[in-house]
Amino acid sequence: MGHRARIRRATHTAALLTAVLAASLTAGCTGQGRDDDRAPHHSPTPSPSLSTAGSPLAVKIDNVPAARPQTGLDAADVVYAEQVEGGLSRLMAVYATRLPAAVGPVRSARESDLELLRQFGRPTLAFSGAQRKLLPLIDKAPLRAKSPDEAPDAYYRGTGRAAPHNLYLHPAGLLPAAPGGTALTTGFRYGPAPSGGTPTTSRTVRYPAARFTFTWSAERGGWLVAMDGTPTVTTDGGRMAPPTVVVQYVKIRASAYHDALGNRTPYTETVGSGKAQVLRDGRSFAATWSRPAATGGTTFTAADGSRMDFAAGQVWVVFAPAP
Secondary structure (H helix, E strand, O other): OOOOHHHHHHHHHHHHHHHHHHHHHHOOOOOOOOOOOOOOOOOOOOOOOHOOOOOOOOEEEEHHHHHOOOOHHHHOOOEEEOOHHHHEEEEEEEEEEOOOEEEEEOOOOOOOOOOOOOOOOOOOEOOOOOHHHHHHHHOOOOOEOOOOOOOHEEEEEEOOOOOOOEEEEEEHOOOOOOOHHOOOOOOEEOOOOOOOOEOOEEEEEEOOOEEEEEEEEEOOOOOEEEOOOOOOEEEEOOOOOOOEOOOOOOOOEEEEEEEOOOEEEEEEEOEEEEEEEEEEEOOEEEEEEEEOOOOOOOOOEEOOOOOOOOOOOEEEEEEOOOO
């Protein structure tokens, strides 16, 4: 074999080895993470711009005991609580009127999150990853999906906690500013409390392996939150006490997806209608909820047929299994 032929063959072999190595490294980026954060999301990442100013930021937040106390949860306008694998719970915090310096720990997305977020037009979703087969649905959803792969500078690993409970977000890395209250297209209405209601001191919602308890505090003008029997505080020491808590009874069914252990992921249906309880001002009000289409918000109606008004301030919505 001539000298030039040997050079061409060596060059071709090196190119093949480089391609194989690159392919193996790419494959290693997926399926190797911990728990259900095992399939990072990949797509081009534009820098934050004014085009995001009219949409809220939604952050998936870890809620197992090892993830508490959370950071930045008190700044959210709405906190959704949902059931996930193993009967545990996870939170979705929505920010519109203000952005905290940090939020977390950030965890992975679920299929039903996409339906829930349709009401916000094109929100920004901060999440740590997702089940690999779910990623194409996230790509097609009308939202700005921003995992650490798309926006690495917006995330950081905290100290003092083991992964995966130590991933945090700097919201300013995803949005230039808080979009304001008009971005909260939830369908909620705020105003004076309706007449009637049942005096209530405490209300507990249970999942198979988690529970939320809300205890009325006249001093705070809100419902002190406890999760799994432990008072809920943030890292700055503040006790969570939202003025309004909604227990929304929904259908929770198995989805087509599962976690790394093979547990089937629950799907929380937030489009439709059903019963609800609204807690505000130390009272519980029987209500019904209605969300005819995913692109609209949820309206709540009191027992007398009037629109249910919420108290000003943070709202917690706990999705409870319909009886």
